[in-house]
Amino acid sequence: MEKVMLSVLLAVMLGFVLLFVGLFLGVSFYVGREKVSPFECGFDPIGSSRVPFSLRFFLLAVIFVVFDVEIVLLFPVVMMMGSCWMWISSYLALLGFLVLLFGGVVHEWREGSLEWEM
Structure with missing residues (x-):
């Protein structure tokens, strides 16, 4: 039990150390007009650097990630299919x-999230 508690304490301490190192290294010491402006090959930027992001593309990417994880979860089962275990x-x-999963696909299809047209 003591080894488990020591391992958990060490993992938590390592997490906090990495968190503070990341926070320290992420601080920008010099913030000026040139640093915060977008750079386009030496030319003045044309238009806004913040383009509105398509929410439908984001939903499609999330659906892809969900079904990608599904394949990873199904792979061991497929490998075990031939064994007697x-x-x-x-x-x-x-x-x-x-x-x-099939119910999720049908729901996304009926909702229209799988459509590519905007």
Whole structure:
């Protein structure tokens, strides 16, 4: 029990040390007009440097990340399919997981988040 507490304490302390080092290194000591203005190959910037971001693109990227993680979660199950160690409860859990993901795809499709047109 003492080793576990020591490990947790060490991990928390290391996290705080890295946090403060990052905060210290992230502080900009010189802030001037040239530092905060956008640089476009030596020319004066044309228009605003802050372009409005498309929320639909962001939602599509989030959907991609969710289904990318789904593939990572399904990979060990696919590798175990041929072995005799996979029980009926594993198959039922896999089936439930796939039904949940398919329901998510159907919901996103009906909502219109999978459309590329703006």
